[in-house]
Amino acid sequence: MSIAAWLSPTGWLFAGTLGVLVLASSIATMLKWRVADGAPHAVIDNLTSRINAWWIMVGAIGLAFLFGKTGVVLLFFFVSFYALREFLSLAYTRRGDHTAMAAAFYVALPMQYFLVWTEWYGMYSIFIPVYGFLLLPILAATGGDTQRFLERASKVQWGLMVSVFCISHVPALLTLPVIGFEGRNLLLIAFLVIVVQGSDVLQYIWGKLLGKHKVAPLLSPSKTWEGLIGGVASATLLGAALHGITPFSPVQAAGMAFLICVMGFFGGLVMSAIKRDRGVKDWGHMIEGHGGMLDRTDSVVFAAPIFFHAVRHWWVP
Amino acid sequence: MNANRSPSPIPHTPPPEPVWKTTARDWTAVLVRQIIVSGAKLLTGVRAFWGSGARVSGPSAEQTVYFANHTSHGDFVLLWATLPNDLRTLTRPVAGEDYWDRSRVRRFIGRDVFNALMIRRDAQAAGLDPLAQMRAALTAGDSLILFPEGTRNMGDEVLLPLKSGIYHLHQSFALVRFVPVWIENLKRVLPKGALLPVPLACTVRFGEPLAWVDQEEKAVFLARARQALLDLRPEHDREGMLHAVSMPPPPPPAATLAPQPGEGA
Numbered sequence: 001m002s003i004a005a006w007l008s009p010t011g012w013l014f015a016g017t018l019g020v021l022v023l024a025s026s027i028a029t030m031l032k033w034r035v036a037d038g039a040p041h042a043v044i045d046n047l048t049s050r051i052n053a054w055w056i057m058v059g060a061i062g063l064a065f066l067f068g069k070t071g072v073v074l075l076f077f078f079v080s081f082y083a084l085r086e087f088l089s090l091a092y093t094r095r096g097d098h099t100a101m102a103a104a105f106y107v108a109l110p111m112q113y114f115l116v117w118t119e120w121y122g123m124y125s126i127f128i129p130v131y132g133f134l135l136l137p138i139l140a141a142t143g144g145d146t147q148r149f150l151e152r153a154s155k156v157q158w159g160l161m162v163s164v165f166c167i168s169h170v171p172a173l174l175t176l177p178v179i180g181f182e183g184r185n186l187l188l189i190a191f192l193v194i195v196v197q198g199s200d201v202l203q204y205i206w207g208k209l210l211g212k213h214k215v216a217p218l219l220s221p222s223k224t225w226e227g228l229i230g231g232v233a234s235a236t237l238l239g240a241a242l243h244g245i246t247p248f249s250p251v252q253a254a255g256m257a258f259l260i261c262v263m264g265f266f267g268g269l270v271m272s273a274i275k276r277d278r279g280v281k282d283w284g285h286m287i288e289g290h291g292g293m294l295d296r297t298d299s300v301v302f303a304a305p306i307f308f309h310a311v312r313h314w315w316v317p
Numbered sequence: 318m319n320a321n322r323s324p325s326p327i328p329h330t331p332p333p334e335p336v337w338k339t340t341a342r343d344w345t346a347v348l349v350r351q352i353i354v355s356g357a358k359l360l361t362g363v364r365a366f367w368g369s370g371a372r373v374s375g376p377s378a379e380q381t382v383y384f385a386n387h388t389s390h391g392d393f394v395l396l397w398a399t400l401p402n403d404l405r406t407l408t409r410p411v412a413g414e415d416y417w418d419r420s421r422v423r424r425f426i427g428r429d430v431f432n433a434l435m436i437r438r439d440a441q442a443a444g445l446d447p448l449a450q451m452r453a454a455l456t457a458g459d460s461l462i463l464f465p466e467g468t469r470n471m472g473d474e475v476l477l478p479l480k481s482g483i484y485h486l487h488q489s490f491a492l493v494r495f496v497p498v499w500i501e502n503l504k505r506v507l508p509k510g511a512l513l514p515v516p517l518a519c520t521v522r523f524g525e526p527l528a529w530v531d532q533e534e535k536a537v538f539l540a541r542a543r544q545a546l547l548d549l550r551p552e553h554d555r556e557g558m559l560h561a562v563s564m565p566p567p568p569p570p571a572a573t574l575a576p577q578p579g580e581g582a
Contacts, residue, residue, distance in 0.1 A: 081516075085362070085516050085517060085518055086518065088515075088517055089502060089517045089518040093505060095508045095509075098505070098508055098511050098515060101505075101515045101517075102511075102513045102515050105515055105516060106513070284362075284518060285364065286362075
């Protein structure tokens with residue numbers, strides 16, 4: 001990479017992100033020694049492992065960005081693979097669903113990402129909601145087992161929609177021809193990921209500092225009104241501050257950030273409801289301190305398609 | 318390799334092979350073993366849990382009989398894959414000879430790669446005693462992997478009634494640890510008749526060794542062993558019980574794994 005590239009918005013963005021991570025790690029280390037005196041401390045240790053996982057995630061995204069569209073498509077292909085594996089592992093299925101699940105993993109998942117890679121909008125935006133929706137229950141029906149059929153067919157469908165279709169809208173942002181923004185679409189991904197994940201972190205921090213009134217005690221005991229309002233408001237400001245890397249004006253950037261923060265919040269709520277129903281706390285155990293892939297991406301899952309279509313509707317002629 | 322191979326009923330004993338051939342086969346077996354174990358881990362992201370509840374004991378090199386629920390051909394591969402490397406070489410799965418002798422590849426995988434203890438399900442008719450084979454292996458110091466249901470569980474029941482072979486082994490080997498193991502989800506990865514495994518997360522849960530009770534009743538022991546297995550299921554996996562709840566408690570198993578000539582324990 002040339003010096004010019006490092007001075008580009010992407011370079012600055014990564015420098016800024018690394019700065020935040022260095023700061024976070026320093027604060028966590030300081031807390032560890034000041035508050036806990038180096039001894040094990042549940043909250044601080046959890047914070048440390050969360051921050052460490054962030055280092056890995058930022059590293060993975062940075063590496064993918066270096067390889068451009070192909071790198072990003074591949075990265076999110078693997079994100080979808082792990083998410084789908086987590087989702088279907090917890091879903092109730094029977095012998096008759098095996099073919100449908102094999103088709104989900106070995107056909108629908110690679111096909112969706114291939115379609116995104118070829119930038120065929122007309123197909124990747126309907127492949128799973130239309131073709132998958134109709135073909136998967138046909139495969140399940142040929143299994144000949146009618147017990148709890150609709151429930152089983154819906155779960156495979158839901159798994160694909162959430163883990164593959166929705167997540168694939170992150171790399172699909174690269175295929176949007178935004179006027180005057182050519183060649184910089186990676187920044188749309190950066191904006192989405194920073195704002196949505198930033199909102200999660202800020203909600204966590206505001207909740208820890210001020211949180212008293214629970215939003216949905218039955219679904220997610222850790223979500224409070226204080227955390228929600230403080231987190232969404234500060235993440236909206238963060239989005240507005242990032243308008244320079246987007247095709248949006250400051251007000252538009254704030255509006256977009258608000259939209260995806262709200263979607264992200266409800267995404268977390270819906271995915272929590274599914275976890276509660278299954279009696280588990282986390283989707284998986286992939287990342288220490290973060291649970292599974294779906295625990296980390298639940299907000300992006302709900303925000304990505306809406307963000308994609310909002311950009312496409314208002315900024316693509 | 319093992320003294321206890323001799324009693325296994327191989328009708329066609331192969332003629333002695335040149336050394337290079339044996340060596341080549343042994344090395345191929347080691348390689349294939351690594352590939353199968355790594356493949357199973359990659360596909361299922363398998364995680365192992367040792368101990369249950371407050372008591373947590375990790376893997377131990379003491380001689381052990383691992384007994385597990387049986388829902389898929391991949392069961393013992395996964396159980397095996399979660400054992401530490403050094404324990405793996407000491408631990409032999411007990412497998413059905415009729416299945417593993419059906420082709421050359423299966424013979425190689427069953428005998429050379431897994432070093433399985435082959436027993437025949439039609440042993441009674443053939444006048445053989447699988448229990449004696451298992452006793453011989455335990456006497457020789459091997460650890461074993463057993464599936465006491467006797468056959469793969471293909472239905473909706475959570476666990477089939479346990480056959481009595483494990484009871485007789487447990488009575489005669491007071492010093493061997495009998496560790497219950499619950500394998501979760503593998504039935505869905507590779508159900509019967511499916512060729513393509515679907516990647517789903519699996520877990521293998523190792524419980525506490527069963528206590529040894531002198532002169533224990535067969536039915537009491539089998540109920541205890543069965544409960545030890547069922548207790549290992551994770552909370553969220555009990556949905557499958559919907560069908561089983563209405564079932565009457567397991568009857569004392571009528572079928573025995575093998576005839577027990579004069580073996581009254």
